[in-house]
Amino acid sequence: TAREALAAARAASVELRSLSLAPEIAAARGLLASGGIEADVATGHREPLGRAGALLAVVLREAVTDVVRRGTARHCEITTAEDGGLLTLRVVNDGVRTSEQGAHALEGPAARIAAAGGRLRTGLEPDGRFAVEASVRVPEDRPVAEATAERRLAVGLLAATVAVMVVKGLLQVPPRDLPVAVPCFLAMAVVLRWTRPRGRDRLPLLAVQAVATFVPLFVLHQPWGTLPGFLVGSLFVLLPVRVAAALGALALVLTGAAVRGDGMVVNTLVSVPVTALVVYGLLRLARLADELRDAAAARARAAVVQERLRAARDLHDLLGHGLAAILVKGELARRLADRDPDRAAREFADMVAMARRARADMAAVTGTAPHLEFGPELESALGVLAAAGIETTVHREGDPPADAEPVLAIVLREAVTNVLRHSSAKHVDIKVTADALTIENDGVSGDVTPPGSGLGNLSTRLAAIEADLETSRTPTAFRLTASLPRRP
Template sequence: MVQPGRVRGTRPHERAEERPSSFEDEQSGTRTLVFAAQAAAAAGVALLALLPVLIGSPDALVRLAAPVCAVALAAGHLAGFGRGQVRRPVLVLVLTALLGLMPFGPSWSTAGGFFAGGVLLTFRPVIAVPGALLASAGAAVVQAWPLASIAVGLAGAVSAGVAALTLFGLGTAVRLVAERGEQVRELKRQAISEERKRFSRDLHDLLGMSLSAITLKGELVDRLVLGKPGLAKEELADLLVMSRRALADVRTIATGYRDLSLQDECRAAAEVLSAAGTRVTVARSGVGDLPPHVATVLAMVLREGVTNVVRHSVASWCAFSVSTEDGTAWLEIVNDGVAGAAGDSVDSGAGLRNLRDRVHGLDGTLTTEVGADGTHRLLAAIPVRPLRELRGRRAS
């Protein structure tokens, strides 16, 4: 629903593109920082498991194999759970489980945190929490078993658990940041799409009657220019006024400022119908007391209704009335010619859909009906309430 009262010169589509863009720049930096922290945590856990092995083990084969396993653990974890995604979790979990159980000594229990952290990142909490606890305890038991030391086993389990929680926390942070970035991109796409729809809808609704009137005036001037040049000159002056009005409408669409005067639209509609050779009857009461947002929507309904009468019907007369009663603003347009009205045309259908969207956005109703005698009736009813109250009702 188009909301009136925007500040002239401020373009909604520019805000829709600029704000998400700057926010995305910030999000990109955050994603990079969080992923760097995740990589640093994986490297740190690998080093905590590796350094005591390199310092304390006299076995050259162990000193050679341990760094390879540590690098494989960190790389495998980042490949499977880096950047907020879970890729081939079964393969990664098998790899980290096997490498975490390598018999490199008690300090290697910390490496079991890769498997436990992967379990937390892969499964639902009801499965992940018990699985991670068992994995941490199992890694500690395997490494401490040869020493038969409860203290060493307990320290290894705590070390593996802390490593698992660290990897899980940073992995979750990366995932949340990535999801937030995707949400921002989706909101940007939606904002741009909505602004395009708004522009298309306003272009149709605001310019339809103006262009129809210009066409009618141009045809009339063409018929009068030879036989009645004086009258043709008067009609040409009216055509220039209409063209300037259409230009002003284009500017209102571009700026997003779309408050319309219902009284002016009633006069313009009567002029257009008269120029088309249609007898016009107008009834107005309480128009000046309507809130701007209600008057604007009714003015757009009037424009579209009169445009359809001029373009899509063979009406000899048209009557429209605007009134307020029991807190509701009413607009009724009735004409006697619907034969050949092209009621199923693309333009007519799009116009009515646009109008229904606008009227429904103010909790109103829009109905059309064709009588047995060939009369066509369009009726719009909108509750007269302040815009602030309407927004409050929506928020609640």
């Protein structure tokens, strides 16, 4: 049935959108704006988020809805952060006086967060504002990318350099000194660890490398002066430049002191910087190869997320509206079947036309449909509103630019769908100008409902053409305005 198809389309849209927190943040911003609340948003997470995003989206909806419902806040901050796989959402507002008041609305989300192993905290900040903080771990389910040819080359050259130095050193060691020399040379392989990003083992392993570097020089008194070059090159990769430079200079001094008397001081002090440059270059090459690979993988993930979000927006905005309109027409035709068969037949004919349009809209989800036109969409909206018994007034004071028509058509669809679903409107006023579209209805209820995906989707679509979405409420009306950038 149309009702079941509509429910399935909305469920699919929600499932796709749960991969990202961005649409929910946009919807929350729109709801706060409609309540006259200033919103500051700062995001510091990576997409996609999967289940973690869906959980935090619930917290965000309930927290923002409670802020608007109370109507006492003037400012609200929404921030996200991701650190070590832990995703944190904070919603802070200045409209709650006691901790108990704000915590009551989040009892349901708190249970879901706890069941997922996360944590939700609420309470008053030192400055008197009420804060909601939810943290949940993002599972690391991304496949590990294969090493690039550049990385394999850098690591291979570095490993070969270390191997040559080890063999050279062992050939110079008397058999009686092997118990000391062998562990030191093997420890030099720790330099290969620095081709990977930093970890908690950085300082201990760096200390091991330093010991393995200077023990042969001071204990065995052998002229292996190039070994400190590996340490100095590692220092410049792992530490700030000033710290690395100071420690590198100290390493040179210690090296000169260790080889004093062997007649190789000058040769050693030249070999150390040269070796350090080679080691530093190979380590940086390996790391840059990893960074480029990760950047390419991040761009690919972002492209996947954007495509999924586009499919979710199209399912909600295009197919969802068509099915809702078919449902309204069907209900009307069913009621008129006995009383006015002729009009019922016309309504059924409209349903067939809408079904054809819904099939065409389905092609838009795959990106193969033609652009929507604002004129036909306006006529369709008038027909749907009339079928629902809602009086409509249209004021046309200009025509929007052709490249903005597809987005404005979707704005109109969403506004009409929201009137049918969420209001008890008796009259809708539509105003069209060359740089704006305004839809106002008189069906405002006293309740504030959690933000759906519609406003977030519209904000995203309008932002793509540098346009803005504004919403406002009065005791008797709700207004939605899409403002296009002014053109010369």
